[in-house]
Amino acid sequence: MKPTKILLATTALVAATGAANADGHMANEMTLVSWGGAYQASQVKAYVEPYLAMHPEVKVIWDESSAEATAKMRAMTEAGNVTWDLVDATASDAMRMCDEGLIEELDHDAVLAAAPDGTSASEDFGDLIVSDCFVPQIVYSTTFGYRTDMVGDTAPTSVCAIFDTDAYPGKRALQKRPIDNMEWALFCDGVAKDDIYDTLSTDEGVAQALAKLDTIKSDVVWWTAGAETPQLLADGEVVFGSTFNGRLFSAIAEQDQPIGMLWDMQSYDLDGWVVPAGLSEDRKARVMDFLKFATDTQRLADQAKFISYGPARASSAPLVGMHATLGIDMAPHMPTDPANATNVHVYDYEWWADNRDDLDAKFQAWLAK
């Protein structure tokens, strides 16, 4: 046999064993895509380990590529070789991939488990199903943390403290994108919460938001990765910093940093699963089986033991308990906790899907000025 033939034969053999499976319907290998870090660890503990305990024949491969999920999905689809089976993505990325036809539209009631009391999945998830392709998993928020030892005697209670450099001198860390920052700027410039997107739809509104951001531009450190803000806060480089609430939770609760939470005008966002379009039958069968298990009421509640993100199902909320290792009650650390949610900003997916390119261009030009 020629070397190439041997190679081909072994590849075929490996492919065949990969495709062959215990019950004849499901693939035994599954590539999950997530964000890495503490968040992925919470998924491993809450969903994957229990699932593997029930299905020891399954092998799970992780790919920490969620940050570039849309770009990679598009590239893989164009190449006709999608190697991912289930992808963790933010709601806005999911909408984009759904628009491009890269991911599967799902009938939520047919593929997801109902709540223990019989409520259908679509009702249990409610409004959080922002796209037909999207299975919500967690509610997280982008919000501010502050150095408790650098704000003097009066701890900030309003998001507008960010723009008050007299009362709170020092640097602030903001995400290097227009989303959230523009809304906070308008809100603190006196625009009513309900009018924010109407205002932002006009050129004057954009100019107004950028003018407000201009007042602190020289004091801002722009971040791109969620881990930067906790680091900057821990080093005392910044007084305030926006990031995902789970990152702040671990800096405060797990690493004991002198950081306080500023929940005012926290910006809710969603993260969940999407299924790539055009999977082979056996792979799809496995993914759907896992997806149904991983998004049931108990599993979503379990995840909150490891990370302070709110479960996306209404029926999971009462089941949220103690942190798995620290033994603290997790409910008060959830973005959805009533005490934290007195003034929240609800991010408008549809609006941003339409205007993101335009505002990105203006925002980047403003940054470079």
Add this chain to the structure above:
Amino acid sequence: MSDATTDAATGGPVLAADGTPLKRSLARALRRQKWRALMLIAPLLTFILLTFILPVADMLFRSVENSIVEETLPRTVVALADWDADSGELPSEAVFAAMAADLKEAATAKTHTKVGGRLNYESPGISSLFRKTGRKAKKFDLEAGGPWKEALIDINDGWGEHENWRTILTYSSTYTAGYYLNAIDMQVGTNGAEMRPEDERIYMKLLKRTLWMSCLITFACIALGYPVAWLLANLPMRTANVLMILVLLPFWTSLLVRTSAWKILLQQQGVINDVLVWIGLVADENRLVMINNQFGTIVAMTHILLPFMILPMYSVMQTIPPTYLRAAKSLGATNWTAFWRVYFPQTIPGIGAGSILVFILAIGYYITPALVGGTKGTFISNEIARHISSSLNWGLGAALGAILLVVVLGLYWAYDKIVGIDNVKLG
């Protein structure tokens, strides 16, 4: 030479042993040799062609390709061709009917959102116009559902907006210069190409900044690397080896680790500021800002690219016999004259090789500027990366990449003309 003389002497072609003309026989032998050589490099050639040249060409092709509009909305594109965009009136009922038919077909095939996303790059809002209309388009009754002008505007006001139709008309051709115009801060306006509004111009500024800062980094590398390379070439072997390890060690360390290390050193609560405050050079409340600006990018990138400058310079300097310098001095040259007139000119090929390496690497850098550059120290490659991975406007990313490629090739050509590429040596 002897062939030529016999050729001239006999007046006929020289024949080989088998009677064929020598020239042809030689050519055949050489051709066979060339083929053998080609076969030897064939695996590498195919590899490079398949994994490098083709993908790059395919990506660059996207900067002009625009067939999606024509393919998804074929009837509308034909019907819209007669519409006069400057008439101030909406297109005729026929265009609307064509759009309804196209939308119905596209929504069934789920391609309507794709074309919406494409057009949204040019005119914000079209994305949701297509998405929202698409939901109802599957149920359109093309026979009895008209008149479509009212029906579509009724579903979404966007269909009554003149600007949206103009965008569809402008971007209905198979190929577009739109991405390139965008990449040089221009757009297709009512009267052809025009500059973008002041608050959206960014790419030319970034390109200039990229070139300028890459030059600065290259010169910083020459200034810092030259003495080190000289030491490496002239110290006794044992010391030179230790020094060489010191040069190579950072070279083997991960790029991210080195960049993060600079963050720790340069930040306001960082090591350098702490030391300056401690020795009293800087007041505690006036700590220096050395990161998240151009300074941070230049320092970090100079450090990261330094080995690429030192190594070629070192290998060239190693070939320069020390006797030349001694000879110059024995003939009465001062230290400076001996260096400047005798030694330095011989090191220019090394400086040239190092400079080309460093400059071309610097121009395409994006991780380090993204981490330590803040807003003033980022490069054009950061925008390319953003368009490829997050905004997904691959056409624009490709156009920016193509422009960068042309600029680099142009500079390479200029370098060849001024310095001469034969004058570059890696050792």
